Amino acid sequence: MKISKVKLTAVGVPRHTGFVNKHVIVQLETDEGAVGIGEMSDFSHLPRYSVDMKDLEATLDSILIGKNPFDTADINRELDLNFPQALYYYEKGSFIRNGVDTALYDVCSKFLGVSMSDLLGGRQREKFKVCYPIFRHRFIDEVEENIEVVRGRLEQGFDTFRLYVGKNVDADEAFLDRVYSEFGDKVTIKSLDFSHLLDWKDALRATRRLAKYRFELVESPAYWNDFEGLNHFRLQCEFPISEHVWSPRQQYEMIKKDSVDIFNIAPVFIGGLTAARKAAYAAEVAGKSVLIGTTQELSIGTSAMAHFGSALPHLNYTSDPTGPELYIDDIVTQKISYENGYLRLPDRNIAGIGVDLDWNKIEKYRVPDLSWGDVSVHQLQDRTSQTRG
Template sequence: MKITKITAAGVNVPLVAPIRWSWGMRRESTRLILQVETDEGIAGIGETMGRVGPERIQYEAQKLIGEDIFDIERILAILRPVPYFFGYAGYGLIAGIEMACWDAVGKALKKPVWALMGGRFRKKIPISGYVFTRARNEKTGEGGETTPEQLLEFSRELVRRHGFRNLKLKVGASHPDVDIATIRMFREEFGPEMGLRIDPNGTWSPQTALRICKRLEPCDLEYVEDPTWGLEAMARLRRDIDIPFATNMCVVDFDQIPVAFRMNAVDVILGDVHKWGGLLTTRKLAAVCDTLMWGMCIHSGAELGISETAKLHMATCTPNLTFAIDTHYPHLADDILAGGKMQYDDGTMSAPDKPGLGVELDMDRFGRYAEAYRKNGLADGYEKDVSRPSGWCPKKFQW
């Protein structure tokens, strides 16, 4: 089954309200939707980061015309040089194409992707609800949560509506004392049964991170994700802090794994079916984590339903993926899937049993959000946060 054509189009899907984090603010999610066509009339769809760009997909696609879509390792090898020049976006390019290939292979074999990658280990996938401080949506009035009390009220509704048994707080956009008060309030409100984790995206200096993490030790956090910047600082802190450290920033490729392991800098790796270069590579990462006795979770980057479903397939067939996976999905105002947004079942989701990824596009929604992309272009996830002081910029250590 030979590849005959690969196409890509950007879409901009709005969020319910702008979400704030340490590097700026996100109002909408720009994603790239791909289709891989074959000479047998079977096509697969995929999704990846918008920053990859449709033009780059079109250029690299020329190298894959005529390749057998079942030869995924060969396809990955052909695209191997791309991240050397384009970093994260290069891995994202590979991931989008590979995802569409898996979808087509599953359709050809009449099997879901999870069945092709090891079979079902678990059916219900626990999801971690993501809590951000939010700016106000000027059109709808949604959002505006900045205080611990407002964040707690928002999170109560998040848990009530979706059944989450795990919450991740995006910290670092507010003063550290506000973050500490918020986390303590969450632990008191939700009790010891609720899994709690935090992520300041490396914005705390090592000195600030040491002070904050020491004060948070009684809160029984699952982990702190990237409390400070870089392996050296993470390793220094880890010696003095009795909370596991996770990362999506300082261990982001296989070359960094042995260094991080020798330094004892991290305890949990956040895989990513885009930033690590695809489903197959993320499965390889899981095997490494299992060997090194590291925990593993799955990162979220404001994915739409195609990628969210790919994450579910990955979690279905990966035994050592024991942490509830991250998601921005409740923050999306809409989706491009047929049937609209997917729903949670008591804080969980399940991968489809249908062939391939098991999802299809709603062409009306796709067309609407593709037009928004054509009109407005790439929506950065780190646009200027107007609530910050004049002259603010996302410097390395903000606190």
């Protein structure tokens, strides 16, 4: 089997907040008729540069056409050379590699007539617990808005939430006080997610201030790649510490400095399922736990993460992929499903990734490019409405 054509399609799908996220759908056609799909998720994020779609498609043509999609190791090495790792959280090259790698696994599993999870080691679970994100408070009047989000999502079965913090700690504290006074034990706060906004000392002060409220762990409480600062925070904090993995080198430094308890692994940030599996194996050898992270993918990317998570033996904490619930729509015929706060895997009898493209939806949300327009830095950072500050 050989790859015969690469097709990229950009879509812009609005979130319920009003922010429009741009993603790229990848299709890999083969001479055997099997077609694999992947998702380059969330180009609408800092750093504020994008890629040229025509140039990207031509580059991937030169890399992929004529290759056997089962040669995932060789293809990923070539992708690394063309879109190198930059030791940065939102490196766009990682998004590109991830979309292609997902499509490789999809086309190979479809060709074999098996579920993608079977190529990733086999299922150890049919579902896993996920949390719904509460986005960062900039203003105190956003507390009431976010309480309403908790109220609505709790009715839908989501009882665990991840709270982005650090920009307005007064508002963070007010929110947590409202959550536990109104919902009590019905709601769990999985984590305080600082997203590298603060240095470790300021993050530690904020964590200690908020520690009177219940939460399970702390995420990204230092500037990115500050491995020593992360270690200092961990030694002085009573809660487990989680950090994203965005390159093998960065993970090596975190293991070397003993900086974390939990590795947050998302294929989009480390550049695909192949790299994510390596990161999960490294975590297991190092005696660390794992959770599945997210940039809030559509159903294609979320389905890939569901298959990845299904095969992990040390998925010990609540994970993050609830992206399809954040958007007003999707670009597949049937969205991946959630049940009582759990992400459910697609039916194992369905070959491949388990979701199908809906071309009517794709045409509805198709965009010509990945340009930025007048989106502000705050909107990119916090995924806020185009009309709010």
